[in-house]
Amino acid sequence: MEGERVVVTMARPVWSGALSFGLVSLPVQLYSATESHTVHFHQLQRGTSDRVRNRRVNERTGEEVPLDDIVKGVDAGDEYVLVEPRELDDIAPGRSKSLEISGFVDLDDVDPIFFDKTYYLGPRGKEYEKVYALLHRAMAQSNKAGIATFVMRNRQYLVAVKAEGDILALHTLHWADEVRDPRREVADLPGKAEVSDREMKTAVQLVEAMSIEWDPEEYHDTYQEQTRKLIEAKLSGETVEKAEAPPESTNVIDLMSALRASVDSAGGGSGKQSGKQSGSRSGARGGGKSHKRGRAASDRRSTAEDLGKLTKAELYERATAAEIHGRSSMTREELVKALSGATARAG
Known part of the structure; x- marks a missing residue:
């Protein structure tokens, strides 16, 4: 409305630390680049409106345990090795505050399967804007991504930092030993299946005929939309049509x-x-x-x-x-x- 002031709430950083490359150090803050619109349900006992909650219970006594009394433990066979949260913080590389670029690579050389989650990196204060802008423009001009490791929330991450638009983005990567070999995981891989020239030509023609410009705005989560419609229909006593059955295999x-x-x-x-x-x-x-x-x-x-x-x-x-x-x-x-x-x- 006219005369009213719109207050914009800025997102809170999920991590703060120093991004370094060579002898240059840049204080930065990390922000989530994506958000989930998934409909979240509570668990209820059927036939009632009673919430079903998860509780931290001692499996021997059946009594609930306060969060402060819970420590981490690793099963070593005959006994548990107990670890306090502060002990994990003490051994974290760089005390969880260092994001050191070890080298720059061509982003095209990184297989998409390694990418996990995306964050935005921002300078921690106006006095660091020049250093931030310099790194951003250098990476954009060279078309390179900086590879680094850092610790956040008691977990170490392998990341790729790159220029995207007018901001630096950080992509968490899977470690090499986390990526499964498809030959070991997938049964009935096609191998050297016989494909005729005619079939190949027509298949390529189909790909070309269905080629489009990439526009993410054209796509939306129809399942979540239908979930919300289902909830609204139940509130109003209406029914929702079932989804169409999937097509049969060719x-x-x-x-x-x-x-x-x-x-x-x-x-x-x-x-x-x-x-x-x-x-x-x-x-x-x-x-x-x-x-x-x-x-x-x-x-x-x-x-x-x-x-x-x-x-x-x-x-x-x-x-x-x-x-x-x-x-x-x-x-x-x-x-x-x-x-x-x-x-x-x-x-």
């Missing part, structure tokens, strides 16, 4: 047809049709009918029995031409039913 036999139908659906077809498709189109060429109308005319001549002989990929291709809504999540039987209904209505 049969290897139908792979080429599925690829071709996908390319056509994405608008990336080359215009070349198979003999069967060309025959259908030539019969509908008179009067300048489009390919879509020619396909629709072919569908109108199809009976439910004829449709039942087609593969799911062929059915999907016809459903795309007929602009049947929700086709991507339909089963084969649902595609047959939908196409039969469309043919009946057209007739």
Whole structure:
């Protein structure tokens, strides 16, 4: 409202310390770069409004234990090795206040699997703005990332510091021994599977046809939106429709047809049709009918029995031409039913 002063609440830093490179030291503060919009639920006992809470309980006596009386312990077999929180602070490298860049690397050389969480780095005071700006511009111009380690909340992190926009960002990285070997973890890796030139060409064509500009604003968490709608519906006594079932896996036999139908659906077809498709189109060429109308005319001549002989990929291709809504999540039987209904209505 006019005349009112808007008060902006600044985020609190999650860590403060010194970022150093060479003999230059820059006092900085670390801020979370992301936030979660996940709906958080309380635990209740079914049939009641009674909260169910987690308690710190002595498993021998069953009595609750105050937080100050809890220490950390490592099972050493016959006994526990007890460690006090302050002892962990005492052994933390640099007393948890040092973020020392050990070297600069090309960010492209760091595999994306190593990236974990992102933070913003800001100077701790206006008197350090020049040093901050100098490091930011040098890293932006060289397109390098500074690799460092530091300790926060009793845990040591490997990080990459880089220039992003007009700020320095810090990305926590996984340690090398934390990254699993896919050959040991994933069964049935494709290995040297046989792929024909035709399949490869069509698959690449599909990727090209579906290529878009990256715009994160175009994407949003629909599951959380549906969760909130569910909560609102329950408050008002309404019901919410269930989500569509996931699409069926593509049969290897139908792979080429599925690829071709996908390319056509994405608008990336080359215009070349198979003999069967060309025959259908030539019969509908008179009067300048489009390919879509020619396909629709072919569908109108199809009976439910004829449709039942087609593969799911062929059915999907016809459903795309007929602009049947929700086709991507339909089963084969649902595609047959939908196409039969469309043919009946057209007739």
